[in-house]
Amino acid sequence: MTINLITGGAGFIGSHLCERLLGAGEEVLCMDNFFTGRKDNIRHLLGDSNFELVRHDVIHPFFMEVDRIWNLACPASPVHYQYNPVKTVKTNVMGALNTLGLAKRVGARAFQASTSEVYGNPLEHPQTEAYWGNVNTVGLRSCYDEGKRVAETLFFDYHRQNGVDIRVVRIFNTYGPRMLVNDGRVVSNFIVQALRGEPITIYGDGSQTRSFCFVDDLVEGFVRMMDNESGFIGPVNLGNPGEFTIRQLAELVISQTGSKSKLIENPLPPDDPVRRQPDISVATEKLGWKPTIALEQGLARTIPYFDELLSRGKSAG
Ligand code: NAD
Ligand code: UDP
Numbered sequence: 001m002t003i004n005l006i007t008g009g010a011g012f013i014g015s016h017l018c019e020r021l022l023g024a025g026e027e028v029l030c031m032d033n034f035f036t037g038r039k040d041n042i043r044h045l046l047g048d049s050n051f052e053l054v055r056h057d058v059i060h061p062f063f064m065e066v067d068r069i070w071n072l073a074c075p076a077s078p079v080h081y082q083y084n085p086v087k088t089v090k091t092n093v094m095g096a097l098n099t100l101g102l103a104k105r106v107g108a109r110a111f112q113a114s115t116s117e118v119y120g121n122p123l124e125h126p127q128t129e130a131y132w133g134n135v136n137t138v139g140l141r142s143c144y145d146e147g148k149r150v151a152e153t154l155f156f157d158y159h160r161q162n163g164v165d166i167r168v169v170r171i172f173n174t175y176g177p178r179m180l181v182n183d184g185r186v187v188s189n190f191i192v193q194a195l196r197g198e199p200i201t202i203y204g205d206g207s208q209t210r211s212f213c214f215v216d217d218l219v220e221g222f223v224r225m226m227d228n229e230s231g232f233i234g235p236v237n238l239g240n241p242g243e244f245t246i247r248q249l250a251e252l253v254i255s256q257t258g259s260k261s262k263l264i265e266n267p268l269p270p271d272d273p274v275r276r277q278p279d280i281s282v283a284t285e286k287l288g289w290k291p292t293i294a295l296e297q298g299l300a301r302t303i304p305y306f307d308e309l310l311s312r313g314k315s316a317g
Helices: 012-023 085-106 142-162 186-196 215-227 246-257 281-287 295-316
Strands: 003-007 027-032 051-055 068-071 109-115 166-171 200-203 209-211 236-238 243-245 263-266
Touching (some): 003 012, 012 027, 068 085, 068 215, 085 109, 085 142, 109 142, 186 200, 200 246, 215 281, 236 281, 243 246, 246 263
Parallel strands (some): 003 027, 003 068, 109 166
Antiparallel strands (some): 209 243
């Protein structure tokens, strides 16, 4: 039976991946330091004999006999990765080194959850994997962007130098149930604000764009990439090419929640990328993958999650 180690397994995407692999009858070791992850995300899995939870920080080495390592550990929201930027760099760099060191030692396949942020504020649109990016090395987002870029470099160097079997995916904005209420990313912020009847905080004039992928589609792409035996190791873009302005997203959330919230404009954070849209032709050609869940459908599955979470909070308070 395949034994998987998922770093960051109690986080938003990690918990969906745990569920998916357990559902396929595989073993899952979920490792997390609970910085942005929560036990609630994986509580329903704790009784499964194929599931183990390990509290550990990836900046420290770990040793276990596993077949596959999925390296997801790293806060993904700008609010959380900028909270302790030095730690974010350590998590990315030491986490990649420790993942790859273990993969080399036990002969495991190593998967890296990289990001569209490696393209920075892109000068090419849409972004293909061949684009090298436009990234500020000294800005507020650099701890994350450059950390993820070095992690990709380490993956490819361990592959070339030590023959480690790697898979690298570049994830574009992904959303869905199990995001934190205080996550700070745009989809969760807007839904929570709309449900509470609070103003929807548009940063800047809302003309910047993002492309939003529902988490189930993303996890399907992860599994296809990890299972791929054709010799294709990436990097590969995984995201939904549907591109929306942030203002369009706000209007969609208002209409789907039936909220009376008003839109307000707040200052645009520094280095906020102006446009982002994945070119997924490589994923489609190599993995036969493309997203199946449009933004309206994905929001319809995400809004009830937040609605329930907020009403539970209300009754508890
Ligand atoms: P998340 O913050 O919910 O999950 C990250 C998990 O990693 C959390 O459970 C957190 O507690 C854990 N973690 C953080 N630092 C750690 C450390 N030092 N040691 C052990 N565990 C640690 O975010 P997510 O959206 O689920 O993102 C998962 C991965 O996917 C991240 O690597 C992120 O960079 C990448 N990614 C996500 C998106 C997205 O839109 N969701 C986009 C691009 C890349
Ligand atoms: N954003 C916004 N209001 C919010 C949160 C985010 O307008 O309450 C904007 C943010 O400035 C960015 C986009 O939404 O342009 C996506 O932000 P997020 O933090 O979700 O992810 P990013 O792609 O920037 O890492």
